[in-house]
Each structure stands twice: as structure tokens, then as C-alpha cells.
Amino acid sequence: MPENHLMKPNRPVGFAGYGAYIPQFRLPASEVARIWTGGQGGLPIKEKAVAGLDEDVITMSIEAARNALARSGVPASEIRAVWVGSESHPYAVKPTSTVVAEAIGATPHTQAADWEFACKAGTEAIQAAIGFVGSGMAEYALAIGMDTAQGRPGDALEYTAGAGGAAFLLGPAETALCTIEGSYSFATDTPDFWRRANETYPEHGERFTGEPAYFKHITTAAQSLMESTGTTPDDFRYVVFHQPNTKFPLRVGKDLGFREDQIETGLLVPEIGNTYAGSALVGLTAILDVAEAGDRILMVSYGSGAGSDAFSLQATGLLSARRSAAPDTLSYVRRRTEIDYATYARLRGKLVTK
Amino acid sequence: METSRHWRLRQQRYALVGEVCPSCELKIFPPRDICPDCGNEARTIFQFSGRGEVYSHTTVYQAPAGHTENSPYPLAIVRLEEGPLVTAQLTDLADKPVEIGMPVEMVTRKLRSDGERGILVYGYKFRPRLARAEQS
Ligand SMILES: [Zn+2]
Numbered sequence: 001m002p003e004n005h006l007m008k009p010n011r012p013v014g015f016a017g018y019g020a021y022i023p024q025f026r027l028p029a030s031e032v033a034r035i036w037t038g039g040q041g042g043l044p045i046k047e048k049a050v051a052g053l054d055e056d057v058i059t060m061s062i063e064a065a066r067n068a069l070a071r072s073g074v075p076a077s078e079i080r081a082v083w084v085g086s087e088s089h090p091y092a093v094k095p096t097s098t099v100v101a102e103a104i105g106a107t108p109h110t111q112a113a114d115w116e117f118a119c120k121a122g123t124e125a126i127q128a129a130i131g132f133v134g135s136g137m138a139e140y141a142l143a144i145g146m147d148t149a150q151g152r153p154g155d156a157l158e159y160t161a162g163a164g165g166a167a168f169l170l171g172p173a174e175t176a177l178c179t180i181e182g183s184y185s186f187a188t189d190t191p192d193f194w195r196r197a198n199e200t201y202p203e204h205g206e207r208f209t210g211e212p213a214y215f216k217h218i219t220t221a222a223q224s225l226m227e228s229t230g231t232t233p234d235d236f237r238y239v240v241f242h243q244p245n246t247k248f249p250l251r252v253g254k255d256l257g258f259r260e261d262q263i264e265t266g267l268l269v270p271e272i273g274n275t276y277a278g279s280a281l282v283g284l285t286a287i288l289d290v291a292e293a294g295d296r297i298l299m300v301s302y303g304s305g306a307g308s309d310a311f312s313l314q315a316t317g318l319l320s321a322r323r324s325a326a327p328d329t330l331s332y333v334r335r336r337t338e339i340d341y342a343t344y345a346r347l348r349g350k351l352v353t354k
Numbered sequence: 355m356e357t358s359r360h361w362r363l364r365q366q367r368y369a370l371v372g373e374v375c376p377s378c379e380l381k382i383f384p385p386r387d388i389c390p391d392c393g394n395e396a397r398t399i400f401q402f403s404g405r406g407e408v409y410s411h412t413t414v415y416q417a418p419a420g421h422t423e424n425s426p427y428p429l430a431i432v433r434l435e436e437g438p439l440v441t442a443q444l445t446d447l448a449d450k451p452v453e454i455g456m457p458v459e460m461v462t463r464k465l466r467s468d469g470e471r472g473i474l475v476y477g478y479k480f481r482p483r484l485a486r487a488e489q490s
Contacts, residue, residue: 024446024448053424056464094473331484353423
């Protein structure tokens with residue numbers, strides 16, 4: 001029996017509210033293939049969500065946060081932390097979180113900070129928020145994972161690097177829509193993906209990104225959490241993983257012993273792409289939109305560099321009554337305007353105009 | 355525009371925060387501290403719902419400095435649910451034509467950037483109200 005590394009706060013914590021945001025533009029993967037490969041080769045997803053000219057991680061976080069607050073019914077003035085995890089913060093220096101906090105009315109009596117850890121910056125903020133609320137330092141803390149990811153033109157990542165994410169308001173478990181039974185974090189120094197300072201596009205270690213990175217970290221995190229909570233895949237109604245493409249989450253789920261029907265509700269990557277820090281989180285919002293009281297949910301993120309955060313969650317009786325207070329995630333998925341590569345190039349600032 | 359002015363206007367810009375007149379209950383936007391209707395002092399903060407409808411609209415092709423990268427873009431006068439008229443850009447229209455009376459809702463978006471090195475300016479725009487998917 002391994003040592004128990006389960007993380008659990010002194011005071012039980014849950015999600016008082018949750019909210020998603022996905023921009024409306026969709027770039028079909030076939031459009032990227034048309035430009036760069038003559039339409040040859042398999043496609044990792046159907047299409048990805050692309051942010052508009054007036055959207056970025058700040059504006060998208062504001063809408064997701066407003067949705068989370070609407071579902072919680074908690075006044076913004078009671079929030080003591082606004083934390084935004086992303087690898088596409090609009091400024092190099094100047095927090096995303098202060099703009100978000102100001103826009104939702106959480107200023108000035110609040111902590112505010114930006115988090116970074118490739119695709120797990122959002123779940124990392126949730127782990128910290130569990131500590132903030134669970135210790136009694138704060139009644140409520142807002143954790144957001146949001147990205148407008150960039151892939152180098154023609155690179156494999158350009159097919160999938162999408163835009164979107166979600167916000168979670170952490171609060172006391174007694175009044176939560178979904179409680180957090182426990183969590184676990186696993187991190188190692190693994191150079192699978194990186195972006196140096198002042199570079200626009202990331203680099204990746206090609207095939208190195210699979211086995212020692214994504215699969216090892218997610219599998220270990222999920223197994224450790226299940227072992228330490230005495231659960232098996234059958235105890236969970238839903239499971240959601242980080243989703244860099246369609247294949248990886250399906251395979252890691254199968255390796256761990258989950259059925260496809262446990263995975264598919266939260267599997268949004270075929271239609272919105274890899275939303276990086278928002279990926280597992282926005283998938284979780286789609287699950288919370290349909291989960292019933294008592295349903296257990298396993299969420300495991302993955303961030304390159306590398307690490308995974310795993311959470312065992314359980315929907316409460318309050319969830320079904322509160323979720324209609326904000327638009328459900330499918331509304332955003334279905335709000336779809338297809339664009340071609342030229343429009344995509346303009347929206348993503350890939351055209352030289354001066 | 356100077357950074358100090360952007361900063362002073364941030365709450366009304368980010369979230370449609372206005373005022374309500376304590377005497378006649380008129381909802382005021384933008385805030386001006388004096389009720390335009392009864393002339394009494396009106397400093398009570400009021401959070402607008404953000405819902406409204408298009409009162410009038412046009413399309414801007416010759417954008418002013420700071421907005422050129424977004425042109426052409428639709429500009430509208432929106433009648434807020436609570437009464438005031440607000441001039442703002444419309445967004446997320448895709449190919450949908452703008453119509454007088456179209457129901458819209460406020461979103462906070464990037465309005466402009468002060469050049470490559472200046473601050474990013476955020477504020478309200480309006481979009482067609484989000485259609486909610488029916489859960490199966
Ligand atoms: Zn008055």
C-alpha cells in the first residue's frame with residue numbers, strides 16, 4: 001500500500017458556482033490541412049474555437065466569472081481571491097486578475113493573482129483556492145482557467161490550439177453545488193512543451209509529449225487519487241481529462257478502466273479544440289450541466305513541464321436548481337460561426353499590417 | 355486617450371455601473387451625479403442588468419485611431435431595459451443582420467489598445483442575446 005498523499009482541507013469545500021465561456025468562431029481542422037498539407041493526413045479534431053478581435057483571456061474570464069457568480073448567488077464583494085490561470089495572459093506584466101476582479105465587482109477587498117503552468121494553470125488555481133477556503137482564510141475564492149492558445153502556422157498544434165475556459169467559485173461545502181471529496185497533485189520536471197520569454201509560439205518535444213508526459217502524469221494522478229480515496233472507475237458517473245486532441249483522453253480513460261460513456265459528456269475537444277488551461281475545466285462545466293445529486297466526477301488536468309491535478313467531486317442536491325441561472329456550456333458550443341484560414345489569420349494577428 | 359481617464363471610467367465601462375436618483379428613481383447612465391429629470395443630487399450606485407434592445411445602428415468603415423484594426427464594425431444606440439440610451443459597438447454578430455428592436459446583452463470586451471506599447475482598454479459592447487441550448 002503506497003503512502004497516502006490525498007489532499008483534504010480542514011473545512012470541507014465545494015463549488016458554489018461554475019461558468020463556462022467559449023468564443024463563437026470555429027476553424028475546421030480541414031481548413032488548416034487545406035493550407036498546409038494539401039488536405040492530406042488525419043485530423044486530430046473536427047474544429048477549434050477561435051476568439052474574436054475584441055476577445056482575450058481577460059474578456060473571456062469576465063464572462064465565465066459572471067456565469068459562475070450568477071449560479072452561486074454570492075455577492076462579488078464576498079470574494080477574497082480572484083485567480084486566473086492561463087498561458088495567454090494579455091499582458092506580460094500587469095495582472096489579468098485585477099481587471100477581472102474589477103469588472104465583476106470583487107475589488108478592492110480581494111487577493112488577485114495570475115497563475116501559470118501550461119495547461120494546468122486553472123486546476124492549480126483551484127487547488128490553491130481549496131486551501132484558501134478550506135483553512136477558513138476566505139469564504140469564497142474564484143479560480144479560472146482560460147486560454148486563447150497559439151500554434152505556429154503549419155505546426156501540428158495549429159489544428160487544435162483553441163480558445164475557451166471556465167470559472168469556479170470555491171466556497172464552503174454545506175452550500176455548494178458540488179463538493180470536493182479530495183484532491184491530489186503530481187509533478188515532475190519533464191521537457192515536453194515550452195515557450196521561451198518573448199517568443200510568440202511554443203515548441204514541443206514531438207513524440208515525447210505522449211508517454212512520459214501526458215499519459216504518465218494523468219495515469220499516476222488518477223490512480224493515486226482513486227487509491228487514496230478507496231474508489232475505482234465504477235464509482236464515478238463521469239470522468240474528464242485534459243484534452244489536447246480527441247485520441248489522448250479516450251485512450252488514457254480506457255487505460256485507467258473507464259468506459260466511453262463516462263468520458264463523452266465532458267469531451268468537448270472535437271468541437272472546440274484544446275483550450276489549454278481551460279480544457280479539463282470547460283469539460284467539467286458540461287458535466288455539471290447534466291449531473292444529478294450524488295453523481296461522482298473525476299477530473300484530472302495535465303500541464304506540460306509537467307504535472308497533473310486530480311479531483312474527486314460529488315454533485316449535491318443544489319446543483320439542478322442553480323445551473324439554469326447561467327447559460328449552459330452547450331449553448332456556447334452550439335453558438336458557432338465557421339471561418340476560413342484567412343479570417344483566422346486576421347483574428348489571431350498573423351497578418352503583418354505595418 | 356490618457357491612462358488616468360481610462361482608469362477613472364473603469365467601473366462604468368467594465369460593468370455598466372451607473373446611478374439611480376433617490377428622489378424620482380430615474381436610472382442614470384453614464385453617471386453624472388445630478389438627476390437630469392428632477393435636478394436633485396443622484397449619487398446612489400446602480401448596477402444595470404445589461405439587457406436592452408437596438409434603438410438605432412450604423413456601420414463604421416472609416417474608424418478613428420485605435421479602432422482601425424477592427425473596422426468595419428457595427429455601432430449602435432442601445433435602449434437599456436432600465437431606460438437610458440447608450441452608444442456602443444455591437445459584437446458577435448457573425449453574419450446576422452442588425453435590426454431595430456433586436457434584443458441585446460452587455461459583454462465586456464477589448465475596445466482598443468493604445469498602440470503596441472500602451473494599455474489595453476476594456477469596456478462594454480452589446481451582442482445578440484445568447485440562445486440557450488435545450489438540454490436533452
Ligand atoms: Zn430624479
